[in-house]
Structures are given as C-alpha cells and as structure tokens.
Amino acid sequence: MQRHALASALPCILALSACSTVGDEQASSQPATAAPPPPVAAEITAGATLDAISVTGSRQKAVAFAPPAAMRAMALPPGHWQPANRENYAAHEDNPVHRTSEQPVSTFSIDVDTGSYANVRRMLHDGARPPADSVRAEEMINYFRYGHPAPASLDVPFRVTTELAPAPWNGKRQLLMIGIKGYEVPNATLPPANLVLLLDTSGSMNSPDKLPLLRQSMKQLVNQLRPQDHVSIVVYAGSAGLVLPPTPGDRGGEILAALDRLHAGGSTNGGDGIRLAYAMAKQGYVEGGVNRVILATDGDFNVGTVDQGALETLVADQRKAGIALTTLGFGRGNYNDALAEQLADIGDGNHAYIDSLAEARKVLVQQMGSTLLTIARDVKIQVEFNPAVVSEYRLIGYENRVLRNEDFANDKVDAGDIGAGHEVTALYEITPVGSGAEQLPALRYGAASPPPDARAGEVAHLRLRYKRPGEEDSRLITTPIARASLRAAPSDTLRFAATVAAYADALRGGSRIGDWSWDDIARSAKMSNAGDPQRAEFIGLVETARVLVESDRREAAVAD
Known part of the structure; x- marks a missing residue:
C-alpha cells in the first residue's frame, strides 16, 4: 500500500507550569487569533501523572496554501499575532484512464476514512479554496450513507451490491457503483472496549478549534462508555505522560475531570506518546x-520519533498484536493531514x-460501533x-x-478494515466498446478484437477478499456484473454519489x-436532497465552493 511521506519539523521544548484555561469550551470551528507564546517553564518526565499542561511555545513553517485574495488583503488588527500556515497534504494525481485490452484488472484496498470531507468543509467555511491535494474523492463519497443493503448475519460480515447506469456528465459512458455494507452491531452489544485516548497537548493545540474542541469531543465518547x-x-x-490509568467506563466523573485538567503547551513528541499509549493498551488488553x-491531534510530530520507517514499524507491529489506531484531526494552520x-x-x-461538536457526535456517538469495532480486516476489491x-x-x-494485482491474493499485504455498520462506496467510470466516447487515442497496432463469445453478457467480474477478525487466511467473494443490469438512468443513490464525485473533481x-x-x-x-440534513449542508457547500472557484478564475483572468 502506498505510504505518505512524513513532514519534517523543528524541535521545541515542553514545559509544565500552571496556567489559566485555554478558552471557553465550544463546538464552533470558527478561526481564532492566538496570543503570542508565553515563556518556557520546566519539562515533564515520561510516565508522570499530570495536573495541567501549559502553553510554552509554537512552531512556524512555510505557508502551504493561501486563502483567496479578498482574505489575503485583510489586515490583522494591531497587536494580534497570526501563526504561519503550514498545513501538510500528501500529493496525489487522479487515477488514469486504462485501456481494457491492455490492463483489464483493477485492484485496490477499501477506505472508510472521511477526514477529507470535513476538512474541506472547514476551509470552505473559512472562505478559503482547499488545496487540490486536500481533496480525496473516496473520502468525500464515503462521508455519506447511501442505504446499501445490509447482510443478514455476521456469518458473512458485509454485503456487496452493484449498480450500472449512464454517467451524468457523459451519457455515452457509464458509472459502475460498488457498495459494501457492514453488519450493524448495536452499541449495547459491543464487546468490552479497552480504549487509550492519546491526546496532543502541545503548544500548537492552543486554539478554540483544537484542544477545547478535543476535550468536548472526548466527553461525548466518555458518555457512551x-x-x-x-x-x-x-x-x-x-514528553509523554499518563493522565489517567485504565478506568472503568462507569466512573465518568473521574474521566471527565481528567479531561478538564488538560491544557496546551510545548513541542510535539508524538513518537513517545504513541509508545506510552500502546504500553497502556497492552496493559489493559x-x-x-x-x-x-484513539489519537487526537493537529498532526504535528516534531521531536522524538519522526522517522517515517520507525513510525510505520511501530504502528504496524501493534496492529499485528491486535491493537488498532484511529486518528482524529483538529484545527487549522499546521494540520498535518498526510501524517494523520x-x-x-x-x-x-x-x-x-x-x-465541530456536531462532527464529533457523528464520529464518536452515532457511528461509535463502526469507529471502534472491526468486523472484517484487509478488505480488497478486484474488478476484471x-x-x-x-x-x-x-x-x-x-x-x-x-x-498491485498480485497483492489481491497475498494475505500478507495489508488493506483496509470495515467496522460494524460501515458503508463503503466506490465508483468506476467506464467507456463501452463502440460508444465513441473513448478518451485514449486509437492504437495503430492494437490487439485484435476479442472473440464474440468472450462472455459478451458480462461487463466485469467482481472479486473481493477479506479476513474475519482473528483469522490470517482471507475469504473470497465473487460475482459477475451483467450487461443486462444497466439501468436507463441512475438511481437516486448513484446520482448523489456521482454528484459528490463531481464536486470533488471540480474542487x-x-x-x-x-x-x-x-x-x-x-x-x-438538489435533486438528491430528500430532506437529509447532511445532503442539505452539501448543497450549501457546493454553492460556497462555486463562488470561491469562480472568484479565483476572475482574478486569474485579470492578472493575465
């Protein structure tokens, strides 16, 4: 699986001192103006029990992207300090168009992440056009539920469905939608949970949309224990420190009090934090x-273990030992999306x-089962x-x-997992033979046409591999996709998924x-709204994005 490069950063010093509360707890993700960093104090020793952590510094780096000219022209009021923007996103290019006669097989790992959608939403609300690399189409699409049919039991932990219909942006092409729905496990029947909250309390977290929002978010999770x-x-x-040893979920007052004691300060030794968190997870296994x-951070790792290979090995080894890692990103300005x-x-x-607090409720309350409980591991999709x-x-x-195609049947190759009730949606755009909508130039010396009896009734053959929790050998599901399944028009489900994909592409x-x-x-x-609040919000985001993109185009035209 492709790995992203880690962002390099500068080391700083952690300090422990008394300080006032970072700010009122709030769910808003509105930008805040941070005060200049206060003086440095003494260091915390690893393993110490902490009563409070105070702000002692921050880190600056080159600006990764800038908001539109209208925002850039806004001068800050006198006496206000504004940190440099050094958000980090892994570069990626859109998947290419493949000629089926040359490369008929496509293989990929499923992905249940949704971080890109909420992060892009934050930037649009801030009046900034998102950097292209912050937009990952699959995370945009998978942010929404599409009502894919669920399996009847955990014997096969998920159900796979497909739909084939004309592409809305080009009727000569078609969209193939693959939908996966995990078995729903009621929260009350989830197995016992051993959770370690690994919380970033470095100086960069000193902002209302970071540590205060983080505390309120974790409180929602605590209330479900x-x-x-x-x-x-x-x-x-x-340094890393233990604030709360393993504590039963019905002692919520103690857990909430520990969260209330947290304040931001110092540099970001995430490597030591991860090691201590895994040690606690092993202790309470x-x-x-x-x-x-559950790692909650703005993504900064600037002292301790920052080597990419060392971090990969550390996290992968713990995964093999049965301890999973979820990451929750917070804040703006130095958000390290690539690392998280x-x-x-x-x-x-x-x-x-x-x-926002609403997003925390969605992830940590409404979708708690899918966030916490894995029902299928190393799920891979292959379409021929x-x-x-x-x-x-x-x-x-x-x-x-x-x-790689050969990785599909290799059970030692890691892939994505599905949690209880998770939905995964994937889209292929396909060009039928003879449609005249080909995007690649015709080959002068192309291969001969396949014989007419080459399973002409099938568009494709879908194969899916997965492992049940605790098993090392994968299981195989196969199903053909028939030409006769082509619909005259996409269903509301496929139309909305295609619309979100188009939104991501336009961004x-x-x-x-x-x-x-x-x-x-x-x-x-608007055609696919159906009274859904999330879809209604999406309509507003489309309008906001259009204004920003068109404004940028006008400015570029004037500049030329």
Missing part, C-alpha cells in the same frame, strides 16, 4: 474485545477530521473488465489505496467531468 469498558488517557507534548488507541491519514491507514483504523464490452475504465478516487480543477459545470453539480445535488 459502559461499566465493562475501560479508558486510559495519555498526553504528549515535549481485552481478549476478544475492542483494543484501540497515514498512521490510521497503517494502524488498521480510520481517520476523521473534527471541525471484459474487453469485449468495456473499452476503457477509470477508478474514481482511492489513489493512495491502489494495489481539484474539473478535468474529469466533461462539460458539467458548478450549476450542473448544484442542480444534481
């Missing part, structure tokens, strides 16, 4: 239960971005397209999840959606 669950709290800044570290997404990928967990029927195909998104530059405009995306989004 049962007597059989246990939670520990580990914090990290210049529950056989057959949920064993998971990478660690969750390696740790058999999921990555979400928390931009029929060259007699399909001339070209393109996988939409999943660029950093593409696998990245709009090179894959033909003549579709922002008007077309907005019109299609």
Whole structure:
C-alpha cells in the first residue's frame, strides 16, 4: 500500500507550569487569533501523572496554501499575532484512464476514512479554496450513507451490491457503483472496549478549534462508555505522560475531570506518546474485545520519533498484536493531514477530521460501533473488465489505496478494515466498446478484437477478499456484473454519489467531468436532497465552493 511521506519539523521544548484555561469550551470551528507564546517553564518526565499542561511555545513553517485574495488583503488588527500556515497534504494525481485490452484488472484496498470531507468543509467555511491535494474523492463519497443493503448475519460480515447506469456528465459512458455494507452491531452489544485516548497537548493545540474542541469531543465518547469498558488517557507534548490509568467506563466523573485538567503547551513528541499509549493498551488488553488507541491531534510530530520507517514499524507491529489506531484531526494552520491519514491507514483504523461538536457526535456517538469495532480486516476489491464490452475504465478516487494485482491474493499485504455498520462506496467510470466516447487515442497496432463469445453478457467480474477478525487466511467473494443490469438512468443513490464525485473533481480543477459545470453539480445535488440534513449542508457547500472557484478564475483572468 502506498505510504505518505512524513513532514519534517523543528524541535521545541515542553514545559509544565500552571496556567489559566485555554478558552471557553465550544463546538464552533470558527478561526481564532492566538496570543503570542508565553515563556518556557520546566519539562515533564515520561510516565508522570499530570495536573495541567501549559502553553510554552509554537512552531512556524512555510505557508502551504493561501486563502483567496479578498482574505489575503485583510489586515490583522494591531497587536494580534497570526501563526504561519503550514498545513501538510500528501500529493496525489487522479487515477488514469486504462485501456481494457491492455490492463483489464483493477485492484485496490477499501477506505472508510472521511477526514477529507470535513476538512474541506472547514476551509470552505473559512472562505478559503482547499488545496487540490486536500481533496480525496473516496473520502468525500464515503462521508455519506447511501442505504446499501445490509447482510443478514455476521456469518458473512458485509454485503456487496452493484449498480450500472449512464454517467451524468457523459451519457455515452457509464458509472459502475460498488457498495459494501457492514453488519450493524448495536452499541449495547459491543464487546468490552479497552480504549487509550492519546491526546496532543502541545503548544500548537492552543486554539478554540483544537484542544477545547478535543476535550468536548472526548466527553461525548466518555458518555457512551459502559461499566465493562475501560479508558486510559495519555498526553504528549515535549514528553509523554499518563493522565489517567485504565478506568472503568462507569466512573465518568473521574474521566471527565481528567479531561478538564488538560491544557496546551510545548513541542510535539508524538513518537513517545504513541509508545506510552500502546504500553497502556497492552496493559489493559481485552481478549476478544475492542483494543484501540484513539489519537487526537493537529498532526504535528516534531521531536522524538519522526522517522517515517520507525513510525510505520511501530504502528504496524501493534496492529499485528491486535491493537488498532484511529486518528482524529483538529484545527487549522499546521494540520498535518498526510501524517494523520497515514498512521490510521497503517494502524488498521480510520481517520476523521473534527471541525465541530456536531462532527464529533457523528464520529464518536452515532457511528461509535463502526469507529471502534472491526468486523472484517484487509478488505480488497478486484474488478476484471471484459474487453469485449468495456473499452476503457477509470477508478474514481482511492489513489493512495491502489494495489498491485498480485497483492489481491497475498494475505500478507495489508488493506483496509470495515467496522460494524460501515458503508463503503466506490465508483468506476467506464467507456463501452463502440460508444465513441473513448478518451485514449486509437492504437495503430492494437490487439485484435476479442472473440464474440468472450462472455459478451458480462461487463466485469467482481472479486473481493477479506479476513474475519482473528483469522490470517482471507475469504473470497465473487460475482459477475451483467450487461443486462444497466439501468436507463441512475438511481437516486448513484446520482448523489456521482454528484459528490463531481464536486470533488471540480474542487481539484474539473478535468474529469466533461462539460458539467458548478450549476450542473448544484442542480444534481438538489435533486438528491430528500430532506437529509447532511445532503442539505452539501448543497450549501457546493454553492460556497462555486463562488470561491469562480472568484479565483476572475482574478486569474485579470492578472493575465
């Protein structure tokens, strides 16, 4: 699986001192103006029990992206200090169009992350056009529920369905939707949970949309805990410290009081924090239960273990030992999306971005089962397209999840996991043979046409591999996709998924959606609203994005 490069950073010093509260607890993700860093104090020793952590410094680096000219022109009031923006996103290119006769097989790992959608939403609300690399189409699509049919039991922990219909931006092409739905496990029947909250309390977390929002988010999770669950709290800044040893879930007052004592300060020794968190997870390990570290951070790792290989090995080893890692991103300005997404990928967990208390409720309350309980591991999808029927195909998104074809049946190759009740949606754009909508030039010396009896009734053959928890050998599910399944028009489910894919493409530059405009995306989004609050919010985001993109185009035209 592709791994992202880690961002390099500068070391700083952690300090422990008394300080006042960082700010009122609030769910808002509105920008805040931070005060200049106060003086440095004394260091915390690893393993210490902490009463409070105070602000002692911050780190600056080059600006990764800038907001529109209208915002850039706004002068800060006198006496206000504004940190440099050094958010970090892993570069990726859109998946290419493949000629089926040359490369009929496509293989990728499933992905249940949603962080890109919420992070892009945060930037749009701030009036900034998101950097192209912050937009990952699969995370945009998978943010929403599509009502894919669920399995009847845990015997096969998920159900796979497909739909084939004309592509809305080009009727000569088609969209193939693959939907996966995990078995729903009621929260009350979840196995006992051994959770370690690994919380970033470094100086960069001194902002209302970071540590205060983090505390309030964790409180929502704590309120869902049962007597059989246990939670520990580990914090990290210049050193790592144990704030709360393993504590039963029915002692919520103690857990909440420990969260209230947290304040931000120092540099970011995430490596030591992860090691201590895993040590606590091992100490409280529950056989057959949920064993998971939940890392909440703005993504900075600037002292301690910052080597990419060392971090990968550390997290991968713990994954093999049965301890998963979920990452929750917070804040703006120095958010390290590349690292947060990478660690969750390696740790058999999921990555979400928390931009509001409502998003925290969605991730940690409404979807708690899928966030915590894994029901299928190393889930891989492989589609073999029929060259007699399909001339070209393109996988939409999943660029950093593409696998080599030979990795599909290799059970030693890691892939994504599915949690209880999770939905995963993937889209292929395909070009039928003879449609005239091919995107690749014709070959002068191309291979001969396949024989007419080459399973002409099938568009493709879908194969899926997965492991049940605790098993090392994968199981195989196969199903053909028939030409006769082609619908005259996409269902509401496929139309909305296609609309979200088009929105993601338009944010990245709009090179894959033909003549579709922002008007077309907005019109299609409104057709699929169906009274859903999340879809209604999406319509507003489309309008906001259109204004920002069109403003940038006008400015670029004037500059030329």
